[in-house]
Amino acid sequence: MGRRANPVPANTGPRLRALATALRRMKESSGLTYAELAKRSARRGEPKGAATLSQAAAGHRLPRLDTALAFARAAADPDDVPTQHRATQHVHTLWTRASVEHAAPLAAGGPPPAAQDGASRPKRTLANLALGLRRMRAQAGQPSLKALEGLSEAAGYRVPKSTVHLILAGRVLPTRDQLAALLTAVDSAAGSGRSVVRSRRKWMALRDFVESRASPAPLVRVTGYGCVDGSLDALLERRDRDEGILRKVGKFAEDEADEQDEYRLGVTSKPASWDVMDDEELAAWEQKALEADLAHRSGRDLLAELRPSADS
Incomplete structure (x- = not known):
């Protein structure tokens, strides 16, 4: 004989108390200890520990449904199938009522x-x-x-x-x-x-x-210059790289570089002269530039002649 079970707590709800009382009566009718009930449930293929079965009948909290049903089948006569069926049906009904009682405060709703x-x-x-x-x-x-x-x-x-x-x-x-x-x-x-x-x-x-x-917001690339696609950053990086190369070979002109950078970045509205020439005008301008180069070699200064045609 095991030690005498503690009484069901006084603050236990009536439906949970009914379930705990029914499980205790089944155990007493079987004459088995919790350890023996655990061994019988293991032989039936639904192993439950002795402590788990003891907690199910304690009345402190609602046990799991499979634990309560395993308790009922283990406590019933294994050779009496109708008795086992009635025991499991009775415990299932008591457990369903106790679960509704357990969830009643939540089911009542109230403000979230x-x-x-x-x-x-x-x-x-x-x-x-x-x-x-x-x-x-x-x-x-x-x-x-x-x-x-x-x-x-x-x-x-x-x-x-x-x-x-x-x-x-x-x-x-x-x-x-x-x-x-x-x-x-x-x-x-x-x-x-x-x-x-x-x-x-x-x-x-x-x-x-x-x-x-x-969900995270889609990433948007924003550069230090406020350019979303990064094209301005790429242009500045390319300008710095080209400037470094020209300085190394001694062909960098400060005034010319500043003017071209302002045009590329949209600071000035006046484009370079060759950007507004058609093919024929560009070819003529190149021909005059070639003649100017030849004249320079021969000592003739045609720079003044080229400027009016380039600015027109």
Whole structure:
């Protein structure tokens, strides 16, 4: 015989108390210790530790459904199938009632956390999306994560129970397919003739808004000169590189470089003379330049003759 069990806590809800009391009576009827119940459940292929089974009957908190059912099957006569079936059905009913009691404060609704500070409307955040899903789950009778996984698969998109847990905890943002499947699963868990999902469109819109706020804004390259595409920076870098080369070979002219830089950067509105010449004018200008070069070699100064034609 094991030691005498502690009484169910006085602050335990009536439905959870009924579940804990039923499990304790099953254990007493079986005459087994928690260790022996654990061994029997392991032989049935659903291993549960002695401490886990003891906590399930303690009444401190709601046990998992699979733990409560494993407790009932282990405590029932393994050779009496009808008795096992009745025990599991009874425990399942008690657990469902206790889960509804456990979720009652959440299912009652009330203002979301974001609306308690005087705001006119709840903030559209991942936390409030998760809170709304948890409330709908509670209003549907607090179906287990495994049940939601199966119901979502029946809805056409399976959401693993581990993912359901993360979504309900507000730790991950569901995809559109996951949210649609979960909304259908919760409605299905509520039973025929009931609907706990008020507006699917609003829930999907909330999910899309949270995603849009979480997505990083597209990067825009802005240079120190305020040029978005960086062309000005490239021009200045190329100018500095060319200037360095010309200085090394001794062919850099300060006045000419400043004038050309001002034109390229759009500081001056007057273009260089050859930029407005057509092909014939440019050819004629080049011919005169060639003649000027020959005249220079021969001692004739034609520079004054070229300037009027170039500036016209």
